[in-house]
Amino acid sequence: MAYINDNFIKIPATYLFSEIAKRVAQHKTENPEADIIRMGIGDVTLPLPDASVDAMITAANEQRKSETFRGYGPEQGYDFLRNSIVENDFKSRGIDIEADEIFVSDGAKSDTGNIGDIFGLQNRVAITDPSYPVYVDTNAMGGRAGEPSASGQWTNLIYLPCNMANNFVPELPKEKVDIIYLCYPNNPTGTSLTKEQLTVWVNYARENNAIILFDAAYEAYITEENVPHSIFEIEGAKDIAIEFRSFSKTAGFTGTRCGYTVVPKSVTALSENGEKVSLNKLWLRRQTTKFNGTSYIVQRAAEATYSPEGKKQVRALVDYYMENARIIRHSLEAAGLTVYGGVNAPYIWAKTPDGIGSWEYFDYLLKEKNIVCTPGAGFGPAGEGFVRFSAFGIRENTIRAMKRLEK
Numbered sequence: 001m002a003y004i005n006d007n008f009i010k011i012p013a014t015y016l017f018s019e020i021a022k023r024v025a026q027h028k029t030e031n032p033e034a035d036i037i038r039m040g041i042g043d044v045t046l047p048l049p050d051a052s053v054d055a056m057i058t059a060a061n062e063q064r065k066s067e068t069f070r071g072y073g074p075e076q077g078y079d080f081l082r083n084s085i086v087e088n089d090f091k092s093r094g095i096d097i098e099a100d101e102i103f104v105s106d107g108a109k110s111d112t113g114n115i116g117d118i119f120g121l122q123n124r125v126a127i128t129d130p131s132y133p134v135y136v137d138t139n140a141m142g143g144r145a146g147e148p149s150a151s152g153q154w155t156n157l158i159y160l161p162c163n164m165a166n167n168f169v170p171e172l173p174k175e176k177v178d179i180i181y182l183c184y185p186n187n188p189t190g191t192s193l194t195k196e197q198l199t200v201w202v203n204y205a206r207e208n209n210a211i212i213l214f215d216a217a218y219e220a221y222i223t224e225e226n227v228p229h230s231i232f233e234i235e236g237a238k239d240i241a242i243e244f245r246s247f248s249k250t251a252g253f254t255g256t257r258c259g260y261t262v263v264p265k266s267v268t269a270l271s272e273n274g275e276k277v278s279l280n281k282l283w284l285r286r287q288t289t290k291f292n293g294t295s296y297i298v299q300r301a302a303e304a305t306y307s308p309e310g311k312k313q314v315r316a317l318v319d320y321y322m323e324n325a326r327i328i329r330h331s332l333e334a335a336g337l338t339v340y341g342g343v344n345a346p347y348i349w350a351k352t353p354d355g356i357g358s359w360e361y362f363d364y365l366l367k368e369k370n371i372v373c374t375p376g377a378g379f380g381p382a383g384e385g386f387v388r389f390s391a392f393g394i395r396e397n398t399i400r401a402m403k404r405l406e407k
Contacts, residue, residue: 158175190342
């Protein structure tokens with residue numbers, strides 16, 4: 001008889017967005033004429049940049065001829081994309097990252113979940129609360145989270161509350177931790193850290209021999225000057241940080257799937273015998289064993305986002321969604337709600353009115369306004385009493401939804 005990994009059955013059976021889909025489907029069944037506007041899940045709605053589509057067509061046509069056909073590619077990504085990333089995302093900002101520190105993948109979600117493979121089970125993990133559910137659930141699957149408690153927290157995770165009292169800027173851990181997840185601009189709250197605030201975390205990690213796993217999937221949405229686009233803008237971060245990036249929300253690759261992870265060769269952790277080991281080397285070993293590389297066609301599409309035309313087209317996508325964010329933020333404030341985010345991120349985090357619970361307010365908006373949002377409680381206990389609105393909708397639907405809410 002085979003045995004399962006019992007950690008899987010400790011996790012709540014229903015994933016947040018699966019529960020949302022279930023409730024929306026039930027409402028649609030009961031109200032088939034309902035005009036539902038979806039502002040919950042962070043999927044994009046605009047088409048891919050023309051530059052990327054043209055690049056995919058060209059790359060697909062290459063597969064017709066034996067002299068240009070591509071089979072297995074390098075698991076770390078093709079040099080043409082890795083070099084473009086280095087030049088455009090890092091060197092252009094004065095950051096010294098090398099191509100062999102870039103690992104192209106099928107998205108940041110995969111990498112933020114899989115990164116735990118290279119870390120031991122004895123590590124104490126700190127996670128901001130609320131947070132992207134993947135950080136918590138994959139540590140639970142890996143056996144680092146302990147046991148789920150009645151409060152919704154896991155016994156072995158260190159939670160860093162982000163709330164109105166601290167303006168959603170987490171405080172440093174009060175106990176020793178080894179791994180810290182930070183996501184800025186933040187999903188779900190839409191808030192950001194200034195360079196000074198992020199420097200505090202880098203200094204803490206350096207002083208305490210901790211590793212920061214920095215999710216920068218929404219860096220393209222930053223509008224304020226003092227908000228860093230990469231943790232590697234902070235001095236010393238290359239010794240203690242791994243960064244995750246995505247083409248999903250910036251260039252619309254949610255269905256096409258492409259992202260990358262930066263693992264500097266200077267980042268190390270200890271083996272059981274106390275030897276310092278390069279995490280770049282371990283991640284390379286993990287990827288070459290478990291991953292066969294992102295599609296050549298998709299990587300050509302990602303490369304095209306760095307062309308002059310591609311950059312303009314990606315900027316237009318980002319600007320479109322950020323105008324949606326401005327509309328949502330303004331409308332929610334006009335409706336009397338307390339809101340955060342929407343300035344450096346495509347998410348708006350709203351306090352529910354009159355102390356209503358997150359799921360209760362979700363159900364109210366769904367059933368009375370035909371608007372789908374995301375309950376904050378699904379992102380952790382500190383998310384209770386909030387809901388998240390996504391700006392990734394069509395402009396017309398965004399405006400219609402806000403008019404409904406204002407009424």
